[in-house]
Amino acid sequence: MMVADAALTSRTHGGPDHLGVPLHDFSSNSNACGPCPAAWTAVQHADASQYPDASYTVLRAQLAEFHKVDPQRVLLAGSASEFIFRITALAAQRGASGVWLPSHSYGDYAQAAQGFKLPLVGRPEQAQLRWACDPSSPLGAAHASLDQLPDPKAFCVLDRAYEPLRLGGAPGVSQEVLQKFWQLWTPNKALGLTGVRAAYVIAPADSDENISQLERLAPSWVVGAHGVAMLHAWTTPAVQAWLSDSLPTLREWKASQIALCESFGWTVLPSEANFFVCHGKQIPGVAADLRQRGIKLRDCASFGLPSHFRLSVQTPAAQQALHNALQDIFGKSA
Structure with a gap:
């Protein structure tokens, strides 16, 4: 046994x-x-008797309009954790030899690196996969030197789980530099619906090949009907x-x-x-x-x-x- x-x-x-x-x-x-009443109502009325659109065409367009980006830059994810493991897999496929984490950070970043046998390194410039979270977890503080983190030769991911729940300060990165990050969004925390597992990513511009490979690494219907309903509700004015x-x-x-x-x-x-x-x-x-x-x-x-x-x-x-x-x-x- x-x-x-x-x-x-x-x-x-x-x-x-x-x-x-x-x-x-x-x-x-x-x-x-x-929980947010309108989002909770949308989740309760989700049609779980049907598959979602496997390409999430309408949802991706809606999220793209919300963030003012091209729909091709929007990827769906089963959760933040699911994407953390998926992009770590891609980094390993691309020959990454190191992963950099903030001093104190969400454990799944390191767990994924361990799962794909990628060592943690001490400095960002040593890593081909780099993680940041702003506001950070667990401290809720601004992430220092974000503008210096992106590198065209590395996957640089900015976890934005707590951006919608920022109660003070301002994002630690300019809009110009922000477009160089893989931006990971998980609205379920902001909506008080953490049991609904769904997330999405805004890819950097000119990342077509990496986007395609991340889609290949994803299972079909990576987000179920209830997650789709929550993400649709997320972008609404109400x-x-x-x-x-x-x-x-x-x-x-x-x-x-x-x-x-x-x-x-x-x-x-x-x-x-x-x-x-x-x-x-x-x-x-x-x-x-x-x-x-x-x-x-x-x-x-x-x-x-x-x-x-x-x-x-x-x-x-x-x-x-x-x-x-x-x-x-x-x-x-x-």
Whole structure:
């Protein structure tokens, strides 16, 4: 009998775990104002009895119009993670000898490199596949020196998962340089629909051969009916208006949540997004106690930040539950 590789059965992510769905989930960066009503309605009414158009012709045209690019530059992906593995496969096919990651970054970048036996390198100029995320994960900070990252001899991917949830600052790259990146978009976080797996990519201009090969590497119907419905809804004025209206609320909730964390002696690191990272000598032990009370934080050890925890901005009710739980824990340990 074969025993499953532990690395394949114990991936570290936010959201539900072996204890089920947390009552108050600070571990996942979904928009706490969601789900977006119009997008959720579109997903609920998706026709799952039919295949989507295998070429996604209408959807690609709609996304291209939304981003003001040629439809040929739009690729569909099953999720951000699916595309991470697919473009890593392409880099390996093209003879890449190294992958560069930010100091702290989403674990699937490194997981994909490991899967294709590509070594991680210390400097961008040593890599033929280069990753960036702005605002970054887990810190939610601006990515420094983005303008210097693109190179015509390398695949340079900018993960824009949290751009729609930017609560401060500005993108760290000019529009001119942005067109040199493979831009990876995952609207499900911004819409509060992380269970709907669908993403898309805006390819750099003049990438026809690489686009064609990435299409060959994709399975048929890489996005199902529910993902198609969500991406169609994403570009509509009603959904974009809802998203825009949610940002001031998130800023208000973020300020109160930071104050809550600091009131218990935790140090909060700077962030421009709808999440932030804390550290303090009490947090590691407290996190396990909180999980037993239905409150989950995101351990940042897998991001290369041991003894740090990431918290997404949550509703006042969730924040009150966190406050009460911490008071109870610290009161008992005093």
